[in-house]
Amino acid sequence: MNNNWFGGDGFNTSGFLNSLGNLVLALLVLLIGFIIAKAISAGVEKLLKKTGVIRKYGTPKRRSSTAEGDKDSPKKWTPEKVAGTIVFWIVMVxxxxxxxxxxxxxxxxxxxxxxxxxxxxxxxxxxxxALILLLAYVLALVLKTVVVKVGHKLVQNRKVRDSKYVKDSSNLGSYVDSAGTIVFYLxxxxxxxxxxxxxGIDAVSEPFSGMLASFLSFIPRLVAAALIFIIGWIVAKIVRDIVSNFLHALGADKLGARLGFDKALKDTxxxxxxxxxxxxxxxxxxxxSALERLQVAGITDPAINMLxxxxxxxxxxxxxxLLIFVGLFVGKWARRFVADLLAxxxxNNVTSQLRVGGWKASGNGMTPSDIVGYLVQIIVVILFVVEAFQVVGLSFLVDLGTAVLAFLPSVITAIVILGLGIILANVVKRIxxxxxxxxxxxxxxxxxxxxIMALALFMALDQLGVADTIVNSAFILILGAVALAFGLAFGLGGRDNASRYLDKIERKAENTEMNKENARMEREKMKQENRNEGSKHTASTPPQEAVHDDVDQRPVDNDWSGDDLSRDTSAWDSVNDADDFPENDQRGHNNPYAPDDFDNDRRGE
Structure with a gap:
């Protein structure tokens, strides 16, 4: 209760009236202020709607609604209305x-x-x-407009659109618009x-100012690095074209085709x-150089060290x-030289000795000399490749290639042993x-x-060092088993049969030798008779006739071929097994009229 309304003796009428006047005045001020605030708010809202500043730059684009209710229903809150409401309450304060x-x-x-x-x-x-923001906005808008207009003029230039550096000219306009937007916000x-x-927001402005200062100081270095890289790229491309055309004019491609590189280099x-x-x-x-201009130690130092x-x-x-190319050239020459020398x-007749299925090179097939030539080429190339790895410093590959080369003599020796074993086995079989x-x-x-082939195989495996203990043990076990089986078969179970079989083999061998000796003596006898007849004929012929007349044109067979010998001697061996005669006469020849005691003994057995 206001004390001005009561005096010492009671109620103060003048104080009450004074307070009542203040209340009426305050209400009048409140009413007038409300009206003024409303008017100012409406004016601000109308001004913003008329200029459209907030709608153009202050709100994002919204998806248009297709519903009729959304079109007809008024929006409760708009940016202009929000701004007017803020102004209203400021005035009302x-x-x-x-x-x-x-x-x-x-x-x-x-x-x-x-x-x-x-x-x-x-x-x-x-x-x-606000003034700084307005200035920034105007400047950004001007720069964006300049960039977009200049960019579109460049895009419309035919030289730019037809340049070999432009792959798709249809998207150049969008690239220009994007560049203008980047400049605006930058x-x-x-x-x-x-x-x-x-x-006065220093807590945010100071770190942001430092970051922006670093970025702005980095832009010149970035531009310098980009210019260095672009200029270097253009120069390198020009030099590449000059060198390629110069070498092509000198005939480097034809030389590579002669050396056989055109097969390996198909598309280039x-x-x-x-x-x-x-x-x-x-x-x-x-x-x-471009990375050094950036001066970003965390990125550039490792890249520079690597380069x-x-x-x-x-x-x-x-x-x-160069070593590899020389190795390819030397290997190709060595292949041709070795193949021609072996041919x-x-x-190439080694296949007939090895009995490799009648192998004959026809068309694009390879002969044994070609195979050896290719093996020599591979060895020569490996030697040069290992040396190339040694120059580069690839120690692991050098050790690997050295191990392969160290194993090659064992492989070659094993192949030679196996081949000689096969040849020897065929020769022994024919003998x-x-x-x-x-x-x-x-x-x-x-x-x-x-x-013999098994022995050669085991020797080859031993030379290769493939499980030495197992190979040696297996060979000893197999050899011992064969010897034991042979001994048991001929020593215990088939002693009598073995004796007869060995006697038969011995007689066969003796008959073969005697047949060959008889054939040789008969051949010598016929040669002597032919000589005697020739001398008699020469003595009885006059000298003039001997000069002018031809000698007997009938060919004299002074030597028998192997087929005639086999036919003549085959008649001597036409006796069956029952007519093998163990007894010989005193001259050592077979006696076909020996007694039949031996045959009777055999029938009894």
């Missing part, structure tokens, strides 16, 4: 301050006064930030620290490869490549087949052949 001051309610008016004082004191900062970003500083040529190598050699130092190592290795790499030495005639004795020649 001033009205409330006047209202409470008129009513002498300082306890309520003081906080409002302090708040408005702070707001009014901050208004210059807001205006400064300018706004540059003014953002000033705006934040004007508002030697001149283009050398040009690409030159391009890379130029781009490596250019890239190093320095590559540059240091380039001479060794070139030497290694002249009749090495035994010629010594022992008859189908019953072919088993012995086959056993001898495969025994």
């Amino acid at each position: 001033f009205v409330f301050i006047l209202f409470f001051n008129i009513l002498n309610l300082n306890i309520i008016a003081s906080p409002l006064v302090d708040m408005m004082s702070t707001i009014l004191a901050f208004i210059p900062n807001i205006l400064t930030a 300018v706004l970003l540059m003014f953002l620290p000033g705006i934040l500083g004007a508002l 040529s030697i001149s283009s490869i050398i040009g690409t190598v030159v391009f890379v050699l130029i781009m490596i130092p250019v890239t190093i 320095d190592d590559v540059m240091a290795m380039i001479p060794n790499i070139i030497i290694a490549i 002249r030495l009749s090495f 035994l087949a010629s010594l022992f005639e008859g189908s019953e004795l072919e088993v012995l020649s086959s056993v001898a052949k495969y025994a």
Whole structure:
């Protein structure tokens, strides 16, 4: 209760009337202030709607609604209405301050006064930030417009659209618009620290200012690095084309085709490869220089160190490549030389000795000399490749290639042993087949052949070092088992049969030798008779007739062929097994008229 309304003696009429007047005045101020606030709010809202500033730059685009209800229903809150409402309540705060001051309610008016004082004191900062933002916006808009217009003019230029560096000219317009947008926001970003500083938001503006300063200081280095890289790339490309065309004019591609490189290089040529190598050699130092201009130690230092190592290795790499090319050339020459030499030495006939299925090279087939030539080429190339790895410093591959080369002599020796074993086995089989005639004795020649081949196989495996203990043990066990089985078969179970079989073999061998001796003596006798007849005929013929007349044109067979010998001697061996005669006369010849005691004994057995 206001004490001004009561005096010492009672109710104070003048104080009441005074307070009543203040109340009426305060209500009148509140009403007028409300009307003014409404008018200002409506004016601001209408101005914003008319200019469309907030709608154009302050709100994002929304998806249009297709529903009729959405089109007809008015929006409750719009950006203009929100701005008008804010202005309305700001004016009303001033009205409330006047209202409470008129009513002498300082306890309520003081906080409002302090708040408005702070707001009014901050208004210059807001205006400064707004001016900076407006300036940034205008400048960004101008730069964006310039970039877009200049870019579209360049895009419309026919030289630019038809340039070989432009792959798809239809998207150039969108690229230009994107570049303009980037420039617009980049300018706004540059003014953002000033705006934040004007508002007094130092906690945000200072770190952002430092980041922006670092970014702005990095832009010149980035531009310099980009220019160095682009210029170096253009120069390297020009040099590559010059080198490629020069080598092509000199006939480097034809030389590569003569050396056989055209098969390995199907879609390219030697001149283009050398040009690409030159391009890379130029781009490596250019890239190093561009990275150094960036001055970003965390990224550039490892990349520069790697490129320095590559540059240091380039001479060794070139030497290694030259060694490989020389190895290919020398290997090809060695293949031809070895193949021709072996062919002249009749090495291709080795297949007939090895009995490799009647192998004959026809068309594009390979002969044994060609195979050996290719093996020599592979060995020569491996030697040069290992040396190339040694130059480059690839120790693991050097050790691997050295191990392969160290194992090659064992492989070659094993192949030679196996081949000689097969040849020797075939020779022994033919010798035994010629010594022992008859189908019953072919088993012995086959056993001898495969025994020699097995021995050669075990020797080859031992030379290769393939499980030495197992191979040696297996060979000893097999040999012992065969010997034991042979001993048991002939010593215990088939002693009598073995005796008869061995006697039969012995008689066969003796008959064969005697047949050959008789055939030789008969051949000598016929030669002597032919000589005697020739001398008699010469003595009885006059000299003139001997000169003019021809000698008897009938050919005299002074020598028998192997087929005649086999036919003549086969009649001597036509006796069956029952007519084998163990007894001989005193001259050592078979006696076909010996007694039948031996036959009777055999029938009894």
